[in-house]
Amino acid sequence: MSTLTPVLTDTWDAEQGWKLETYAARGGYSSLDVAFAMSPDDVITAVKDSGLRGRGGAGFPTGMKWSFIPQDNPKPKYLVVNADESEPGTCKDIPLMMGNPHVLVEGVIVSSYAIRANKAFIYIRGEVVHVIRRVQAAVAEAYAAGHLGKDIHGSGYDLDVVVHAGAGAYICGEETALLEGLEGRRGQPRLRPPFPAVAGLYASPTVINNVESIASVPAIVSNGAAWFASMGTEKSKGHGIFSLSGHVQRPGQYEAPLGITLRELLDLAGGVREGHQLKFWTPGGSSTPLLTAEHLDVPLDFEGVGGVGSMLGTRALQVFDETVCVVRAVLRWTEFYKHESCGKCTPCREGTWWLVQALTRLEHGQGSEDDLDQLLDQCDNILGRSFCALGDGATSPISSSIQHFRDEYLAHLSHGGCPFDPARSTAWAGQEVSA
């Protein structure tokens, strides 16, 4: 059994892998005719049977989401691809779109066909110009080759795709805020229900899926649901891209069946930075509670990570060694949430501001142990009371770090400041030529 299973990453070492010619030579766009020979409902069933769950963080079953689109609703249906990738640590969709944009376009076509959409949007965060170039060009090439437009492959099915650049706002990764952005408004989340499946873009039935979810669809349709389901674990099927960053020897993208462990991934990546040990890590971005060396053997699937009080999230494995001050790390993430809070609801808008104040004081060694409990109280006032999951996510690094590293917070108080030397954590630490 292969430990790594390159599917979406498989073409990344190809010369000009972003070009249609390269992609087509490897069988690209062959899932279209397979899908067009099926009814749209059968495509949905295949995706359901594959067990594919959303790769954007929450892990909602993709086929089930598609089946919620009310087909008796006379309004047009839309597919929107969430390519906002901004969750700190997450860095898989960007290289995927840069190296293999056609697999996303192919996935968009098959997925749109399944939900009977004739218009699809790819919403890409604006801060990645070259990635946007590659996706724009892939869409243009697909039109020219007859994979997009009218009567695709003679099937009678029409599809238009618009590539849309965002403009810098983490909250626009939240699906209803993304729709606001796509409608030309401030990216503030919408009240649910109604869910986007019923009233999404332009109040029409809309499916929103992550880049990697949609890009996984062509191989499911071509190779079969059983093929996809033969990878992964019982309730977390298939392949996923795991992104290792930070204090590891070979950071990067590792595509593996869900359920691989951090220990296995670290083995492949050459281990933690030479001469250092793992201290803490995020399983799926900064909004997923921190884990420690104790959790090296937790299966990285939805249930496994959920079982130890965190979340699989986006498989953004940010690895920090013992030189890193957890308070510094958490304060920086908290500043991020404060900056990115859209301001719509009070618990998050005011709460993230207070969290930054409290953490800053603690980092400077001011206050007392009571302040830690107050910090946890503040988290309680945000968690579950915020309008969207950004507020919840903001509390994850704080509560989990206090749970695992309470003593380190206290050390700041007894030390009168941070006891760590940030210079020891840098990529070039220890490499300076000493005089």
Next chain:
Amino acid sequence: MATNQLDDKTLTELREIAARYPEPRSGLLPMLHLVQSAQGRITPEGIEACAAILDISAAEVSGVATFYTMYKRHGVGDYHVGVCTNTLCAVMGGDEIFARLKDHLEIGNDEVAVKRQGDSRTVSLEHIECNAACDYAPVVMVNWEFMDNQTPESAVQMVESLRAGHEVSSTRGPRLCTWREAERVLAGFPDGRVDEGPTAGEASLAGLRIARERGWTAPDPEQVPAVEAGEGEA
């Protein structure tokens, strides 16, 4: 720039953007990118033009322009340098890089460095959030192109090359264009640089290289037994 009025070509292109969408207002974000490309920032005239085309109020357009961080009320340099200081990059050295650049350029966050005698181009500096390139930390973006695995020294050298007008390329992308040219791509007008740069950077290939070495692949579809219908619904 004597007048801030948008030229006819830009106005035509703004309408073109709005026409891509079932409802024209959806074009607003890319339209504002085009305003920045044409005018170097979000100008009152640009806001008025978008409002007129979309038949909404200038206040509504302004409300959108102020919400998103990529829209600038004041000008930026020909090369806008963004240093990622989100946790992972900060820890890996982004904080040091940002401090060094501030010091070297003698500016604060979100400011444009003075154009010295002999400089042919300007640079501005900003600290940015995670740019989805954490496996290349510490990350610097220039006009939203990746400059991976930077050090304080490499970053200083890079801004000096940019100011001198030398050609600089993204570490896994094209030759850098100016900020205004990049904004035009974001508005949906390709610039022909798509085929520059590699398919993927080294870190992106880390897992694939190991899989190739060890002969690891995804399962062969021929070898997989059929799934029972309805299994995925459990």
